[in-house]
Amino acid sequence: MAFTITQKLVFLALYFCFFAQGSKADLLKVGFYNTTCAQAEAIVREEVSKAVASDPGLAAGLLRLHFHDCFVRGCDASIMLVSYPWNQAEIDAIPNKSLRGFEIIWYAKWRLEQVCKGIVSCADILAFAARDSVALSGGITYAVPSGRRDGRTSSASEALQNLPPPFGDVNRITQMFANKGLTQDEMVTLSGAHTIGQSHCSSFSSRLYNFSPNSSTDPTLNSTLASQLIQKCPQSNTNPNTTVSIDPVTPNTFDVKYYQNLLSNNGLFTSDQTLMSSSATSSLVTQYAQNSQTFMSKFAAAMIKMGNIDVLTGTNGEIRTWCHVTN
Numbered sequence: 001m002a003f004t005i006t007q008k009l010v011f012l013a014l015y016f017c018f019f020a021q022g023s024k025a026d027l028l029k030v031g032f033y034n035t036t037c038a039q040a041e042a043i044v045r046e047e048v049s050k051a052v053a054s055d056p057g058l059a060a061g062l063l064r065l066h067f068h069d070c071f072v073r074g075c076d077a078s079i080m081l082v083s084y085p086w087n088q089a090e091i092d093a094i095p096n097k098s099l100r101g102f103e104i105i106w107y108a109k110w111r112l113e114q115v116c117k118g119i120v121s122c123a124d125i126l127a128f129a130a131r132d133s134v135a136l137s138g139g140i141t142y143a144v145p146s147g148r149r150d151g152r153t154s155s156a157s158e159a160l161q162n163l164p165p166p167f168g169d170v171n172r173i174t175q176m177f178a179n180k181g182l183t184q185d186e187m188v189t190l191s192g193a194h195t196i197g198q199s200h201c202s203s204f205s206s207r208l209y210n211f212s213p214n215s216s217t218d219p220t221l222n223s224t225l226a227s228q229l230i231q232k233c234p235q236s237n238t239n240p241n242t243t244v245s246i247d248p249v250t251p252n253t254f255d256v257k258y259y260q261n262l263l264s265n266n267g268l269f270t271s272d273q274t275l276m277s278s279s280a281t282s283s284l285v286t287q288y289a290q291n292s293q294t295f296m297s298k299f300a301a302a303m304i305k306m307g308n309i310d311v312l313t314g315t316n317g318e319i320r321t322w323c324h325v326t327n
């Protein structure tokens with residue numbers, strides 16, 4: 001008996017639903033390099049340890065690199081490609097400010113090319129390094145599914161469109177995470193990364209000066225913190241290189257202090273403090289502030305999910321020889 005065209009189309013649609021989805025869920029595998037480059041994760045960890053031992057702030061830099069990579073074109077190391085006169089790359093977009101840690105990835109990649117040439121992608125190195133950075137800063141460790149391949153393009157304008165701005169409110173930030181398949185719950189969880197690291201004044205100075213007709217500073221910013229920030233970041237003559245700790249209490253420790261800070265209005269960015277402005281997000285903040293274990297395990301799970309955004313696998317993309325240029 002022959003099927004009608006409509007029936008055939010339905011079968012085809014079902015086929016794609018099941019198989020496309022079923023394979024998508026396990027594109028990446030923990031231990032992807034077990035047989036092809038057994039030392040891969042150990043070498044990355046060694047380089048990250050050395051770097052963080054000499055400058056603890058680099059852990060934050062590496063964690064942020066993976067986030068920026070994944071939110072723009074998926075986790076494909078497009079964040080590492082340099083610009084050309086005919087193409088401004090992500091690395092040169094405005095939100096790239098203060099991106100740091102590139103040299104650690106370059107060096108780990110160089111070492112990996114010596115022992116297993118052409119095997120380990122820059123995108124996976126970024127994911128391993130982010131995991132190691134969290135662990136070395138006192139957070140949780142977790143198994144990173146790998147097998148990502150590197151992309152061939154990078155664009156500054158895509159970075160601007162996809163990266164959440166520090167002045168975004170809870171609805172806007174939630175929407176930008178939803179665009180990447182991440183829930184509001186995961187957004188609150190991943191924001192906990194701001195328990196480590198530094199920020200330039202320009203990322204929050206709008207909260208300090210001419211905030212609104214009624215109030216020169218943002219009323220949701222703790223006034224003690226506001227005056228400290230005004231001292232460090234004067235309205236005129238701010239040194240563009242000045243940085244402040246995002247979590248002023250334990251700036252290099254991966255803990256739940258970030259959430260505790262939000263409870264006393266000590267979030268640095270609007271995008272941080274805004275988590276207290278809706279009941280769904282603020283109740284999660286309160287929970288994390290009190291329960292480090294819950295936060296840590298949910299953070300690990302959310303990082304794994306973020307690390308899956310639009311990955312290239314199989315024969316897509318390439319394994320770059322040098323992380324800053326395509327082959």
Ligand code: HEM
Pocket residue numbers: 057059060061063064067097098099100164165166167168173187190191193194196197198199200201202203269271
């Ligand atoms: C929720 C939306 C987010 C916004 C609006 C945001 C915004 C920012 C901004 C403006 C900075 C400071 C840049 C500067 O002025 O130097 C920063 C730093 C940082 N961000 Fe985020 N971020 C967000 C989410 C995330 C996520 C999901 C992660 C990682 C999982 C992350 C990790 C970091 C880290 C570790 C730093 C410190 C970097 C360093 O010290 O070098 N952020 N973020």
Ligand SMILES: *[C@@H]1O[C@H](CO)[C@@H](O)[C@H](O)[C@H]1NC(C)=O
Pocket residue numbers: 029030031032033034
């Ligand atoms: C690699 O080895 C680890 C530890 O033995 C194992 O958990 C993992 O499933 C292996 N992965 C692959 C893809 O073989």
Ligand SMILES: *[C@@H]1O[C@H](CO)[C@@H](O)[C@H](O)[C@H]1NC(C)=O
Pocket residue numbers: 091092093094096097098099100
């Ligand atoms: C970030 O972009 C600016 C231009 O907007 C560029 O001058 C700077 O070198 C870039 N930073 C990094 C770390 O590449």
Ligand SMILES: *[C@@H]1O[C@H](CO)[C@@H](O)[C@H](O)[C@H]1NC(C)=O
Pocket residue numbers: 212213214
């Ligand atoms: C400013 O104050 C007026 C009067 O108290 C109030 O109606 C208005 O909502 C306030 N605006 C802001 C942005 O807080």
Ligand SMILES: *[C@@H]1O[C@H](CO)[C@@H](O)[C@H](O)[C@H]1NC(C)=O
Pocket residue numbers: 239240241
């Ligand atoms: C900021 O840092 C850059 C690069 O290190 C340096 O060239 C510049 O002079 C610094 N600017 C100020 C005002 O210190």
Ligand SMILES: *[C@@H]1O[C@H](CO)[C@@H](O)[C@H](O)[C@H]1NC(C)=O
Pocket residue numbers: 222223224225263264265266
């Ligand atoms: C401001 O922060 C301090 C801790 O730095 C805290 O003791 C105080 O209660 C906070 N004030 C408000 C209004 O949240």
